[in-house]
Amino acid sequence: xxxxDKTTTLEEAVSGIADGAVVMVGGFGVPxxxxxxxxxxxxxxxxxxxxxxxxxxxxxxxxxxxLAAGQVDRLITTHIGLNAHAIAMMNAGEIEVExxxxxxxxxxxxxxxxxxxxxxxxxxxxxxxxxxxxRIEIDGKRFVVETALRADVALIxxxxxxxxxxxxxxxxxxxxxxxxAMAAKRVIxxxxxxxxxGGLAADDVHTPGPFIDCVVELGDLxxxxxxxxx
Amino acid sequence: xxxxDKTTTLEEAVSGIADGAVVMVGGFGVPxxxxxxxxxxxxxxxxxxxxxxxxxxxxxxxxxxxLAAGQVDRLITTHIGLNAHAIAMMNAGEIEVExxxxxxxxxxxxxxxxxxxxxxxxxxxxxxxxxxxxRIEIDGKRFVVETALRADVALIxxxxxxxxxxxxxxxxxxxxxxxxAMAAKRVIxxxxxxxxxGGLAADDVHTPGPFIDCVVELGDLxxxxxxxxx
Amino acid sequence: MVARAAAxxxxxxxxxxxxxxPTKVVNYLDADFPVCLHTENGLSGIGPTLPVERADRNLIxxxxxxxSTVPGSAFFDSAxxxxxxxxxxxxxxxxxxxxxxxxGDLANWKIPGKFSPGAGGGxxxxxxxxxxxxxxxxxxxxxxxxLKADCTLxxxxxxxxSRIFTDLAVIDVTPEGFALRERAEGxxxxxxxxxxxxxxxxxxGDTPTx
Amino acid sequence: MVARAAAxxxxxxxxxxxxxxPTKVVNYLDADFPVCLHTENGLSGIGPTLPVERADRNLIxxxxxxxSTVPGSAFFDSAxxxxxxxxxxxxxxxxxxxxxxxxGDLANWKIPGKFSPGAGGGxxxxxxxxxxxxxxxxxxxxxxxxLKADCTLxxxxxxxxSRIFTDLAVIDVTPEGFALRERAEGxxxxxxxxxxxxxxxxxxGDTPTx
Numbered sequence: 001x002x003x004x005d006k007t008t009t010l011e012e013a014v015s016g017i018a019d020g021a022v023v024m025v026g027g028f029g030v031p032x033x034x035x036x037x038x039x040x041x042x043x044x045x046x047x048x049x050x051x052x053x054x055x056x057x058x059x060x061x062x063x064x065x066x067l068a069a070g071q072v073d074r075l076i077t078t079h080i081g082l083n084a085h086a087i088a089m090m091n092a093g094e095i096e097v098e099x100x101x102x103x104x105x106x107x108x109x110x111x112x113x114x115x116x117x118x119x120x121x122x123x124x125x126x127x128x129x130x131x132x133x134x135r136i137e138i139d140g141k142r143f144v145v146e147t148a149l150r151a152d153v154a155l156i157x158x159x160x161x162x163x164x165x166x167x168x169x170x171x172x173x174x175x176x177x178x179x180x181a182m183a184a185k186r187v188i189x190x191x192x193x194x195x196x197x198g199g200l201a202a203d204d205v206h207t208p209g210p211f212i213d214c215v216v217e218l219g220d221l222x223x224x225x226x227x228x229x230x
Numbered sequence: 231x232x233x234x235d236k237t238t239t240l241e242e243a244v245s246g247i248a249d250g251a252v253v254m255v256g257g258f259g260v261p262x263x264x265x266x267x268x269x270x271x272x273x274x275x276x277x278x279x280x281x282x283x284x285x286x287x288x289x290x291x292x293x294x295x296x297l298a299a300g301q302v303d304r305l306i307t308t309h310i311g312l313n314a315h316a317i318a319m320m321n322a323g324e325i326e327v328e329x330x331x332x333x334x335x336x337x338x339x340x341x342x343x344x345x346x347x348x349x350x351x352x353x354x355x356x357x358x359x360x361x362x363x364x365r366i367e368i369d370g371k372r373f374v375v376e377t378a379l380r381a382d383v384a385l386i387x388x389x390x391x392x393x394x395x396x397x398x399x400x401x402x403x404x405x406x407x408x409x410x411a412m413a414a415k416r417v418i419x420x421x422x423x424x425x426x427x428g429g430l431a432a433d434d435v436h437t438p439g440p441f442i443d444c445v446v447e448l449g450d451l452x453x454x455x456x457x458x459x460x
Numbered sequence: 461m462v463a464r465a466a467a468x469x470x471x472x473x474x475x476x477x478x479x480x481x482p483t484k485v486v487n488y489l490d491a492d493f494p495v496c497l498h499t500e501n502g503l504s505g506i507g508p509t510l511p512v513e514r515a516d517r518n519l520i521x522x523x524x525x526x527x528s529t530v531p532g533s534a535f536f537d538s539a540x541x542x543x544x545x546x547x548x549x550x551x552x553x554x555x556x557x558x559x560x561x562x563x564g565d566l567a568n569w570k571i572p573g574k575f576s577p578g579a580g581g582g583x584x585x586x587x588x589x590x591x592x593x594x595x596x597x598x599x600x601x602x603x604x605x606x607l608k609a610d611c612t613l614x615x616x617x618x619x620x621x622s623r624i625f626t627d628l629a630v631i632d633v634t635p636e637g638f639a640l641r642e643r644a645e646g647x648x649x650x651x652x653x654x655x656x657x658x659x660x661x662x663x664x665g666d667t668p669t670x
Numbered sequence: 671m672v673a674r675a676a677a678x679x680x681x682x683x684x685x686x687x688x689x690x691x692p693t694k695v696v697n698y699l700d701a702d703f704p705v706c707l708h709t710e711n712g713l714s715g716i717g718p719t720l721p722v723e724r725a726d727r728n729l730i731x732x733x734x735x736x737x738s739t740v741p742g743s744a745f746f747d748s749a750x751x752x753x754x755x756x757x758x759x760x761x762x763x764x765x766x767x768x769x770x771x772x773x774g775d776l777a778n779w780k781i782p783g784k785f786s787p788g789a790g791g792g793x794x795x796x797x798x799x800x801x802x803x804x805x806x807x808x809x810x811x812x813x814x815x816x817l818k819a820d821c822t823l824x825x826x827x828x829x830x831x832s833r834i835f836t837d838l839a840v841i842d843v844t845p846e847g848f849a850l851r852e853r854a855e856g857x858x859x860x861x862x863x864x865x866x867x868x869x870x871x872x873x874x875g876d877t878p879t880x
Contacts (some may be wrong), residue, residue: 101754115546311577333542345756
């Protein structure tokens with residue numbers, strides 16, 4: 001026995017995304033955002049997308065390119081305060097935005113990845129975020145039903161990957177990536193370094209290979225990955 | 231700023247457990263079972279315990295010592311087939327046993343650790359395991375409500391720990407340990423090696439220190455930790 | 461039959477082999493065959509089973525056997541391990557059985573009054589693997605059929621079994637019930653029908669043997 | 671006021687400092703003080719903020735500032751990060767505010783029609799930290815009180831705030847409403863009452879100053 005090889009090209013990996021797809025995108029700010037996969041999705045031009053991402057990056061960066069190109073109908077997110085362009089599109093009705101409490105977005109994605117139907121929580125129960133959500137009573141207390149999120153495709157940024165798709169992440173670039181890597185039908189990884197089989201210690205793998213479908217090795221990193229000078 | 235030091239003695243750590251406590255115990259078979267913490271709990275003799283553990287170890291090993299000493303009223307578990315003594319006690323009504331599907335036990339513990347009230351799943355819906363559990367309908371499908379589990383105390387076995395309680399696990403000794411380490415009011419760790427602050431790389435920590443209350447360094451390992459010769 | 465079952469594994473699959481007969485399937489896989497074996501106690505990429513002299517005390521499979529790793533193995537916790545199963549990343553599981561019904565119900569975890577150790581991870585494997593096949597003797601020790609119209613024992617999961625490999629035959633569970641696909645060398649269709657506790661559809665032409 | 675707020679942190683705590691004023695509290699903690707700073711994007715054990723020249727592109731806090739680690743830091747994913755918050759492992763959070771009501775309701779995430787970027791992690795911090803204190807100017811830019819009988823803006827969480835540190839005073843939220851605990855040096859109780867939009871109980875004797 002040996003483990004299967006899932007390495008492929010950038011173009012091939014992203015070409016599996018259809019118009020109208022629900023796409024999860026890793027990252028919290030710059031760290032962990034798969035800028036190269038996003039740029040290829042802009043180049044290929046799939047439209048009518050629903051994006052699930054913690055934030056909307058900043059104007060002119062990352063998923064903002066998808067917004068600017070009119071490829072996105074809907075965004076499920078927690079905070080888009082650093083992207084004035086996204087806020088303007090939302091206010092103009094050019095994109096529909098669903099806000100979720102950050103940890104609950106994380107748990108809804110994780111629940112999707114864990115094959116659960118929903119989680120029950122009291123978070124945001126007093127706020128408009130949960131105003132229209134189903135509630136149920138357990139032992140006399142009422143909880144909000146937060147349904148699991150799954151996607152057609154997840155775009156993941158990893159520090160390193162082996163050909164089977166075992167991944168590790170670095171520092172705060174981990175964030176939503178391991179959760180989204182479990183929660184999509186097709187999971188595409190861009191990795192800064194491709195390791196040989198056995199190059200990642202089995203105890204140090206952050207996302208196990210069985211969750212991954214395509215591994216793309218990055219060449220030189222674009223400027224979007226760099227430290228932001230404000 | 232520096233991180234707090236949580237190292238303590240075996241006796242001191244376990245003395246915080248009260249009669250009647252709900253106690254989670256890590257491990258799946260031998261790997262990851264905190265044999266030394268269990269032995270100290272036998273020595274101190276707290277009674278009326280509810281144990282939450284994947285299995286009942288084998289007769290004469292691990293939590294079986296607690297069963298044999300009459301310290302356990304109730305066991306929430308997935309499979310006790312390797313411990314004929316535990317099965318006999320169950321059949322004789324000397325302990326009450328609640329069985330749960332293994333991955334659902336893991337998720338119920340994780341839900342407790344994540345501050346959720348419950349998860350919704352279709353697992354075991356057709357079986358007697360879920361026969362008396364609450365069900366709710368989402369989008370026309372019915373799901374079982376599996377409530378979160380939390381404990382008064384969790385007993386955790388780690389490979390190494392730093393004084394703040396950052397932990398790593400080795401191989402299949404990980405199993406339920408990282409989940410239980412999030413899900414108890416008081417989390418006690420036995421570690422094969424105590425590392426200095428900074429001795430675990432921040433990217434390789436399996437359980438972050440904020441979840442941990444007490445760290446006990448193990449000396450020489452008892453025979454219970456060794457390879458089982460059948 | 462174990463060799464025949466091994467041929468059920470396609471290249472690239474993620475596979476969980478249940479305790480007992482299914483575990484032996486691994487001996488029939490080529491060194492170069494691309495497959496990922498999963499065990500629910502937290503390992504993808506199981507390597508060969510090891511004798512106790514060479515065992516790692518921290519490295520077992522869900523049945524308690526001392527196993528090893530391969531280049532590219534990964535360890536994870538029990539929640540991640542079953543997330544993989546429930547979210548559809550397990551392509552195939554091979555399980556043992558006490559009973560299989562003609563509608564694919566599986567009973568393999570409890571015999572009331574005799575055997576009730578708990579279900580372990582079996583329910584999730586049976587309910588959520590993309591394909592569930594059973595490896596079992598065709599009859600129990602007393603000679604009673606294990607393939608039945610309905611399960612009499614508590615079920616593990618309903619309608620989950622696609623195919624059954626026994627010492628006598630390969631049998632599919634179809635919308636119309638059991639269908640014979642292959643006979644063991646030297647076993648007649650009549651003998652298989654006799655040992656099966658529910659109607660068995662025969663192929664139109666010759667039945668291949670294994 | 672920031673220095674005064676820093677004294678709220680007890681040895682051994684796990685603390686999350688919100689964006690804005692609260693972030694500055696870190697400058698008032700001794701090098702030898704035992705505390706663990708948490709940021710919701712996945713780090714326990716935040717070290718000093720770094721200038722861009724020395725920044726690591728992969729190491730930010732939830733506000734986007736480039737930070738560093740200390741010996742014993744740990745990185746984790748967003749689910750674990752909020753598990754820590756929701757399960758009661760966060761001893762204290764210090765947050766900014768648009769409004770705080772006399773029953774401890776907090777509004778700090780949305781101004782309808784003007785400011786609606788989403789709540790980020792603020793709701794969980796406000797709702798689940800063991801103790802929530804607010805750092806804010808006593809009045810808004812127009813001079814209107816931020817401490818009110820009721821919040822007029824959408825709330826972040828109800829009844830969550832224990833204590834408020836402002837440029838004028840330290841005020842507790844009690845079952846009977848706002849209670850003055852300390853005055854800023856040179857500020858009279860009358861001025862504080864004037865700037866507060868709900869009844870303010872005064873201490874029996876002298877009010878300490880900070």
